[in-house]
Amino acid sequence: MEWTIQELAARAGITSRALRHYDRVGLLPPSRVGANGYRYYDATAVARLQRILLMRRLGMGLPAIAEVLADEVDARDGLRAHIAALEEERDRIERQIRSVRHTLEALEAGAEPQMDVMLAGFNDHYKDEVVSRWGERAFQVGNDWWHGKTLDEQRAWKRAAEDLVAAWVAAAKAGISPTSEHAQSLAARHVRWLSQIPGTPTAEGDRERSIEMVKGVGGMFVEDPRFTGMYEDAAGARFVRDALQAYARTRM
Amino acid sequence: MEWTIQELAARAGITSRALRHYDRVGLLPPSRVGANGYRYYDATAVARLQRILLMRRLGMGLPAIAEVLADEVDARDGLRAHIAALEEERDRIERQIRSVRHTLEALEAGAEPQMDVMLAGFNDHYKDEVVSRWGERAFQVGNDWWHGKTLDEQRAWKRAAEDLVAAWVAAAKAGISPTSEHAQSLAARHVRWLSQIPGTPTAEGDRERSIEMVKGVGGMFVEDPRFTGMYEDAAGARFVRDALQAYARTRM
DNA sequence: CTAGAAGTTGACGCAGCGTCAAGGTCAACC
DNA sequence: GGTTGACCTTGACGCTGCGTCAACTTCTAG
Numbered sequence: 001m002e003w004t005i006q007e008l009a010a011r012a013g014i015t016s017r018a019l020r021h022y023d024r025v026g027l028l029p030p031s032r033v034g035a036n037g038y039r040y041y042d043a044t045a046v047a048r049l050q051r052i053l054l055m056r057r058l059g060m061g062l063p064a065i066a067e068v069l070a071d072e073v074d075a076r077d078g079l080r081a082h083i084a085a086l087e088e089e090r091d092r093i094e095r096q097i098r099s100v101r102h103t104l105e106a107l108e109a110g111a112e113p114q115m116d117v118m119l120a121g122f123n124d125h126y127k128d129e130v131v132s133r134w135g136e137r138a139f140q141v142g143n144d145w146w147h148g149k150t151l152d153e154q155r156a157w158k159r160a161a162e163d164l165v166a167a168w169v170a171a172a173k174a175g176i177s178p179t180s181e182h183a184q185s186l187a188a189r190h191v192r193w194l195s196q197i198p199g200t201p202t203a204e205g206d207r208e209r210s211i212e213m214v215k216g217v218g219g220m221f222v223e224d225p226r227f228t229g230m231y232e233d234a235a236g237a238r239f240v241r242d243a244l245q246a247y248a249r250t251r252m
Numbered sequence: 253m254e255w256t257i258q259e260l261a262a263r264a265g266i267t268s269r270a271l272r273h274y275d276r277v278g279l280l281p282p283s284r285v286g287a288n289g290y291r292y293y294d295a296t297a298v299a300r301l302q303r304i305l306l307m308r309r310l311g312m313g314l315p316a317i318a319e320v321l322a323d324e325v326d327a328r329d330g331l332r333a334h335i336a337a338l339e340e341e342r343d344r345i346e347r348q349i350r351s352v353r354h355t356l357e358a359l360e361a362g363a364e365p366q367m368d369v370m371l372a373g374f375n376d377h378y379k380d381e382v383v384s385r386w387g388e389r390a391f392q393v394g395n396d397w398w399h400g401k402t403l404d405e406q407r408a409w410k411r412a413a414e415d416l417v418a419a420w421v422a423a424a425k426a427g428i429s430p431t432s433e434h435a436q437s438l439a440a441r442h443v444r445w446l447s448q449i450p451g452t453p454t455a456e457g458d459r460e461r462s463i464e465m466v467k468g469v470g471g472m473f474v475e476d477p478r479f480t481g482m483y484e485d486a487a488g489a490r491f492v493r494d495a496l497q498a499y500a501r502t503r504m
Numbered sequence: 505c506t507a508g509a510a511g512t513t514g515a516c517g518c519a520g521c522g523t524c525a526a527g528g529t530c531a532a533c534c
Numbered sequence: 535g536g537t538t539g540a541c542c543t544t545g546a547c548g549c550t551g552c553g554t555c556a557a558c559t560t561c562t563a564g
Contacts, residue, residue, distance in 0.1 A: 017522065256510080515555090522549095
């Protein structure tokens with residue numbers, strides 16, 4: 001008994017295209033190919049197709065199925081590995097959902113996307129700094145810390161940041177020197193603010209690298225337009241940078 | 253202030269290839285393109301990229317992001333839709349996991365893949381018969397019924413089926429006539445067995461179509477090699493078919 | 505001036521087929 | 535024996551979001 005490609009496809013509830021695909025990838029070659037090029041499938045092929053479709057319905061990929069059918073792996077091991085992969089995927093999605101919910105709640109609580117610019121910069125640009133200089137782990141720690149905060153805590157943190165920014169702006173407008181006592185106290189406050197973040201050198205008591213970080217973060221304000229804008233103008237940003245770098249040089 | 257593609261890429265933590273991709277799909281065109289073809293990005297582009305990356309990290313697709321940025325949808329609506337999609341995906345995977353676990357348990361309980369041939373045939377081949385003759389709904393009902401059973405119930409059902417097969421084989425070997433009383437009582441038993449499945453005409457008391465079904469199922473045994481093999485040889489399968497069809501003609 | 509870094513535009517690859525397109529075969533009917 | 539219509543074949547593009555060469559031009563620093 002033999003079936004044409006369409007007959008088998010109809011029987012199996014798939015399309016002939018899929019069968020040709022299985023042929024092409026070597027998963028299910030037809031048992032016979034006519035002189036006209038027609039594919040014919042016999043009972044062996046039907047049985048094999050059944051096993052293929054069983055695993056396909058379970059969501060396994062074609063290469064994984066091929067491995068099982070080649071007896072390189074036991075079917076049970078294949079399924080167990082598949083379950084593990086599925087569970088990991090489910091957990092990943094679960095985390096995604098929580099993350100999106102978090103963001104959505106923040107938005108609905110009135111946080112405009114642009115308001116996040118500071119922390120966005122913190123997460124993006126700062127990430128580059130942190131990652132390239134102190135490694136991915138440091139950033140992970142800081143990132144987890146941030147996402148572990150409640151919305152209220154995040155808002156409080158943001159408030160503190162905004163207050164700090166406002167103080168910087170006022171100082172810059174007042175025309176004082178970046179090395180003046182007031183500017184330096186602001187710098188100290190800025191460093192304390194930064195040091196709250198775990199994973200940073202300051203938080204870990206690494207003095208050498210703390211100095212480096214503060215200098216780097218200072219430079220960030222001038223180079224990055226989002227920060228430049230935040231401090232009113234380029235002059236404001238330069239003021240912050242100079243104050244921070246002076247602080248790092250002389251008082252850390 | 254302006255950045256080249258690499259500078260922006262480094263800053264954003266992505267590759268220049270991704271930025272070119274965003275350009276190509278119209279998601280983030282560079283703010284300026286030099287006479288040399290170089291792409292340059294300004295602060296506006298940076299801000300847009302930040303929003304893009306924020307949504308990307310949340311797992312949204314590029315078209316969905318484009319919609320939000322085009323202000324065709326509110327960001328909150330976009331996120332809510334995204335959550336819904338994620339939840340659906342998670343539930344789908346959850347069902348997959350249960351399904352695979354079920355299969356795995358069946359395998360570990362000693363059911364060899366090949367031992368499932370009968371029910372596999374029942375699920376596949378029979379599906380064609382059922383679906384093409386009585387519609388997809390009927391098959392769904394039967395399928396749900398099967399997957400709703402516990403492993404023990406499935407084993408019990410399988411045992412009953414195997415006993416029935418064994419009885420058929422013995423009868424066929426004994427050389428009796430398909431219309432003999434014994435063969436007909438087996439046919440009756442076979443029909444009762446089939447009628448346990450909801451969604452089939454027999455279960456629903458549809459006499460006309462029950463007769464048709466029993467005839468069809470009978471033919472199935474001869475045409476399908478998996479069943480032919482199950483009844484020892486082609487002669488055995490023909491015996492079953494003839495007995496069933498005679499039963500359908502004369503006693504239903 | 506030259507090397508090297510960085511820019512550009514293709515184009516393939518991945519997963520698993522769906523979906524034309526263009527053309528050969530086969531079974532059946534007139 | 536010719537026509538029709540159903541079914542077969544091999545290509546090839548499309549989808550998602552870029553990674554990864556490849557081949558070539560342009561900028562930058564010594």
